[in-house]
Structures are given as structure tokens and as C-alpha cells.
Amino acid sequence: MAYIKTKFSGKFTDFYLEALRKEVEKNPPPKYVDIRETKGSEGFGIRVRKTGVINFFYFYHFGGRRRMLVIGSYNYDRNRMTLAEARQKYNDAFSQVHAHKRDPMAPPVENIGGGLTVSEVAKEFLEKYSVVNYAPRWHDNIKSVLER
Secondary structure, three states: OOOOOOOOOOOOOHHHHHHHHHHHHHOOOOOEEEEEOOOOOOOEEEEEEOOOOEEEEEEEEEOOEEEEEEEEEOOOHHHEOOHHHHHHHHHHHHHHHHOOOOOOOOOOOOOOOOOOOHHHHHHHHHHHHHHHHOOHHHHHHHHHHHHO
16 A cells, blocks of 8 residues: 655645546555645645545635535546646635635525515515415414514
8 A cells, every 4th residue: 555645845736636646546545635735825735535536625714613615626527627726716715714704615695585675575475475374363473573
């Protein structure tokens, strides 16, 4: 069994990733191995799996929790990406966390209500849904709660 070097100093290169891919094809790791860049890219790294797949990831902290964003795969056909594409996605996610204070794994914020106020939505709910689907007593209770 080959030993995959987990301590890495510097930045990833296409040459390094290609050599690593060839090594993993010959001798895969027992489970998985995480390798992180140490120069200039805080939290950016690769995970080498025993199946031979090499994934790019970004470890970051948000809301008091440690999170891992899987950016893409170097050698897996379904979501294959180059090192340059992975770096661009990493930079986008990094700026979301540090500059915009937003979790890159959070779903996008949409204007769900279409500009309606809470009272307009409550009125529509009472007229179109509550009266039709529930007993008058339940409807009156909900109407009272919403009005307060």
C-alpha cells in the first residue's frame, strides 16, 4: 500500500493533481485523505477517496459551526472541473463568508411573497383556505389570533 503525503506546503498545481490521480489509481488510500493548501487559500483543499475520486472542498466556520462545501471533482465525470474552476468557486464562497457574511451552502433568498404584507397574506389565507377547509370555530380562532 502506498503512502499518500497528507502534509502539503504551497499551492496545488495541475501537475501535482495529475500525479496524485495516477498514484491513487495504482494504490488508493484505505478510506479517504484530506490535503489542504497552506499558502494563500484558507480552508481550500482536496479529499482523495478510496474509490479514486479527488474532490475539491472548502472548510469554513459560519454561525459557530464548522462547515464543508464540496466544490467539485477533479476526476469524476459527473461534475468534473479544472483546478482553475475550483479556485474560482472557492474564491466566490470565501468572499460570501468573509465579505458578505453569508453561508455559501444556504439556499438563495427569493422574494417569496411577491411584495405582499403580512396582513394581506393573512386575509388571503382566511378567505381562500381557512373558510373552505376548516370548521367555523377553528376559523374564528385563527382569525382572532391573526388580527391580534
